[in-house]
Amino acid sequence: MGDRVVEDELIGREGELARLGDLQAGDGPRVALLHGVAGIGKTALLRRFVRDSSGEAACWWLDCRAIEPTPEGCIEALGRAAEAEADRLPDLLEVLAGRAPLGVIVLDSVEAWRLLDTWLCHHLATRLPGNLRLVLAGRHRPSVHWVAGELPSPPLDLPLAPLTMEDAGRLLTRLGLAPARGTEIAARLHGHPLAIRLAAMTLRERPDHRLSAASLQRVMDELTERYLADAGDGRSRRLLEGAAVVRRVTVPLLRALFPDQDPEMAYDALRRQDFTETLPDGLGLHEAVKAPLAQTLHARDPERFLDYRRRAWQALKRRTTTSASVELWRYTADMLYLIENPVVREAFFPTGTQELVMQSARPAHGDAMARIVATHEGPEGQRALRRWWRVHPETFVVARDAAGKVQGFCCRIDPARASLDCLEEDPITASWQAHLVASPLPEGQRALFIRRWLSREDGDAPGEAQAGAWLDLKRTYMEMRPSLGRVYLTVTDLAPYAAVASTLGFRHLSTHDVRLDGRAHATAVLDFGAGSVDGWLARLAAAELGLGTGEPLDRQARELALADGQRLPLTPLEFGLFGYLVDREGEAVSRERLLREVWHSDYTGWSNKVDAVVAGLRRKLGPQAGCIETVTGVGYRYRAPPPDPVADFSSGR
Template structure:
């Protein structure tokens, strides 16, 4: 039977694979009846984790196992996102845990679930460890491949000690590195020098082999740190790219998370996007994925740093052009595709307060956040008594007895409970319960005065506390905020607002303002002689994705609105000056801006801005649009009437 090209490519990849005997031996124990059930493969960027997982997958298949590989970069980091990706991979229609588990058990034999790039799944670590993996049938094994070692909870949680094993991946030995370079066509003489100067790092070895035409190995420093070596080799490689077009395309593509034809078209309008894509595809550190090209992180970061240092204006223009295209495309996608654009826009944000809140880049914290259970009541009560007065304690305990599932606890590396927080969804609460709580009563009143569109959700983060820090910033609070981002992702695009309360207002004020929170000064409540301040974050009509796009726009200095809509001041910023907007004018303007270029119906505006489905009220929409046009003055024609539909905001 003739071989397919994919078969030949796989065969070549296996021939070029060298070393990793110890790691493959450990991974092989997953296929044994009494072996571990979970493996954490971890190592720094570019060390060869993906290649190792691919090699193990091939070996496992030859032993009769079924292997299902997921790239976490392309899966939404929510429970539903994982179930959706797995459902598609194993051929079931229902995105339900029970259905997925039954299907995996019914596949027969050993089934290996391999999650690559697991570092981007930090938001889901607890759910996978506590809920999903324990529910898997006996024949399923799990491999988690990422940059960080497993979180401490994998070692401290009862039972995991015997079922989980960590597999660190380090650099190739000098002999292995030389063998690898031989497969790339590098002579033994040059291979020995390259192996030493690159520290045996596989990605650095590939870059060195590709850059050999420009600089001889004898000219390379041999005692430099790995990151410096990677930066230098990337620079040498760029210099060795002997056509300016490819070099330019590579530099511009380094500012985005993934490279698509549409992005190449806006980044390089004078080039043929398909040709630009093919130029990138041929490079040794670029991977073709199901939704675009991915430049290896270590190389992309080195190129972006170099461009930012040498030509900051061009670097900024590339990012601005990419932001405009991504936000334009995001307005017309949904489902699984929405996550890709969320991740793309989030990548455009360099503000560490935002980026680290969703995807922390450091090692896993010693603290983990887990759903509280009945055995946590004593610890929770002790924390309340240590941090709160009688009135405040009783208010929280009433919620604990009503909805214990809304509580999560923060545990240290020894498994001790050192903090907690509780959050509630507006669509799951009875109004009487909110009115029974002096702080939630204020939030309920605010919602009544400023209603959300129908079917929108508000998230009430009622309290977070930790031993030692109370509600002030600390490690436990950081863990809570990270867990909250998981809720943001799960509830979007219906999530519209987040309400929270703190006593230590000044400690959070600078960060909160930067993220768009508004302090509700008139909603302050006094309990036990202490002031409890409330704040609200309104994500806007496009939910979390629109909020992230606005944060990126502010950072990039993109004037994305009509003239410029100052969201915080609720004003139009026009050439002739600022113009204040009423709440309804602001709501209509913001909604049209979020969907600029697209027709928006009157009923849609009624639902999203007025919070009503009453079709007979469409005249009030027309009245607000008339006043908006008057305030826009010379730009009034930016709001176009779409006959039989509603309105559209025209690009300037």
């Protein structure tokens, strides 16, 4: 429906449109923050604003849902939108500023960029040339970043409220209902534009339908269900249900979800649905109806709901191992969408508004951090952290409240870029360095040391400062991928974090715990394994879906990584054949196809070359050899081994 909204029908938004017009004034605000619930009309309002401004301003529109939430991802996407070649943000902004007397950068669905909120405020927004404007549109109210930021002028805060009853009635009349009927039901639709449009569609088809007086969510559920009942055959309903389970719909994904249907025809059928939006990377159902549709399917037919998610995972897993880096984030975001576990989803996409500002520490923050350290650390801990601050201040980020007061900090270190003296003199990082030597990462992979987080009130216990630090660390994860291979962290009390840490895959390395100032500092480590952050997320999703998670192929090291910790080298043919099967998990692959694709041979007769390599692989796989299945009369198929039981985080295993 998002593509079918007639922008001339922006009834009741005249005031908001006029306020956006203030951006065009030379002395007006440079940043606008447009926010409201899904379906309230943010995108339609922005499209109208851009259309009305097109004669006076250049505009570059980014849909954040399809772009990696890193500074590099933003700069690259903005450069593509503007057809500008610039790798650095200042250079790119200079190019944009020279394109027109006034330029507007629109970031739509910016809630998908929560990991990037700090950078948007403290880097992009503060570096805007005088003739550039920035508009952010999302579901959440602005975080404290934008209140306590350092913008040249206060941002324009523009919440989108529900339509008044009078405006709701006018819109219903414009959509084809009699004025009396529109006035009658307007109060039941909570002034929500999408609910109003859905109700108009329903009542035009079924004039006798009685709309219940209920909460907005209940009304949306009712209208969605009514729409599905009128959607026609069961095939159309299944397509909509499948689309509700995934982040976006593409032709390859439809082929996996509905193997009995023509995927091109299914895609075209979905594109014509009233609920469908055209995304930069496929199709999507409008979020306001997508959630109730998925919830209804989950409640009514949980097996089909799970089957859709499993099929989607298997299709996406292939893409994450074969996609170019520019496309990788899209498949990573698709994979994250399949994960229902709130621990994982909140780790990357928190649903609440951030109450603390996370930003790079500056010299002025030193005294406040020193007081926090003195409160929670003894002499040894203070000495180590003071040295890191003196030699490597860039490793510190601070958490500030709306008043600008430092409430906590985090020190995270890239050991490959840190002073060897600092690493060796700090007992904790020295212990981690020793573990890296004993258990080295494959060539090309890097480690991240999360040396300490402390808050003024809570120390290293859970709290707002710790939550802010963890969110900022997920941004660091994304920036370091695909080379990030391992993360180390330390806390003095494991118990509050045990459940979350185990879910995310952290292990307690009790042999590398360190005593400082008479207190044990426990070490936890997370090995991302094959595929770095993206492979880790794929395995988390697989575990939740009950699929095999123990893929034994380490592509970067070209080794087998067995469940018992062994690593065995592979010959070029073993690596090529095994990788080919793994990328096509569950698919029967013929010997002829393997000869053609791995050996690059045109031979079409029977050959024992493939069987010999498979036999060698099975010997090396040992107890996991069953993951390579023989398909009688055809060839071979890969099935991921079942997940291993998760070790107790607090046990040190």
